[in-house]
Amino acid sequence: MTVQHRVAVRDTVANLLAERVLALRKRVFRARTWPLSEDELPAALVYGWQEEKKRTGGASIKSFYAVSFILAVELRLDARSRDAVALEAELEELAGAITQVVMTAGELLLPPDRKIERIDGVKTTLGIDTKSSEVALGSALVAFDMAWTEVFETPHPPTDCEATSLAFRPIARRQA
Numbered sequence: 001m002t003v004q005h006r007v008a009v010r011d012t013v014a015n016l017l018a019e020r021v022l023a024l025r026k027r028v029f030r031a032r033t034w035p036l037s038e039d040e041l042p043a044a045l046v047y048g049w050q051e052e053k054k055r056t057g058g059a060s061i062k063s064f065y066a067v068s069f070i071l072a073v074e075l076r077l078d079a080r081s082r083d084a085v086a087l088e089a090e091l092e093e094l095a096g097a098i099t100q101v102v103m104t105a106g107e108l109l110l111p112p113d114r115k116i117e118r119i120d121g122v123k124t125t126l127g128i129d130t131k132s133s134e135v136a137l138g139s140a141l142v143a144f145d146m147a148w149t150e151v152f153e154t155p156h157p158p159t160d161c162e163a164t165s166l167a168f169r170p171i172a173r174r175q176a
Contacts, residue, residue, distance in 0.1 A: 006048050006069060009115050009146065012107055013071060014046040020101045023094055032074075041078040042094060046071070049143060053150065062153045068120070069146045073098050077138035084128050087138045091126050095140045099124065102144055121145040 010030060018028040027043040049072040053065040075094055077087060099122055102108070108115050122144055129137045 005115070006051065009069070009108070010046055010048055010071060012105070012115060013073070013102055013144075014044075016101050016105050016107065017044055017046065017073065017098060021094070021097045023097075041076055042090075043076050044098065045074040045076070047074075048072070056149075058151075060154060061156070062151060065150045065152065067148050067150050069116075069148070071144045071146055073102070073142045073144070075138075075140040075142070087128055088126060091128075091138045091140045095124050095126065095142050098142050102142075108146075115148075116146045117148045118146075119144055120147050 014028050014030050017024055018026065021044075023042055024044050027040050029043065029045050030047070031045055032047045048069065050070040052068045054068075056064045056066050058064045075091065075098065077090060077094075103119060103122070107113060109118070122142065124143075125141045127139045127141075129139075
């Protein structure tokens with residue numbers, strides 16, 4: 001697996017959310033930050049947050065690693081002239097829809113195009129910023145702990161012996 005694999009996982013999740021979460025259509029972005037205007041909310045930002053590889057076995061030539069990859073989906077809502085209770089309810093609903101889409105995505109979990117082995121956990125955090133009595137900005141972070149196995153192989157040095165020559169010479173025995 002490579003950087004391209006992580007990008008493929010991220011892009012698959014972003015495409016699934018854009019297709020299957022109706023409130024987010026065409027407002028799913030593949031980045032940690034995005035210049036969002038009020039017209040583009042609600043919106044979701046999809047990005048790789050953290051990756052960890054732990055060696056599980058193998059030898060110096062071929063090593064096996066368990067990979068834990070945390071994929072973040074950050075949800076942003078603008079709730080102008082709405083109360084925080086209604087905003088929190090909308091955040092809960094959208095975070096739930098995001099979780100449902102990712103946890104049941106055959107495109108991620110099933111052959112023939114399986115991209116990950118499993119999802120080990122999901123953590124959802126909701127936040128509401130009420131800087132004034134007229135505006136409440138809502139955000140949610142849904143973090144998926146995805147897992148797969150990677151294999152790293154050390155390339156063998158060339159074994160072309162035609163350019164190599166060996167010379168042997170007898171060594172006399174030493175007498176004690």
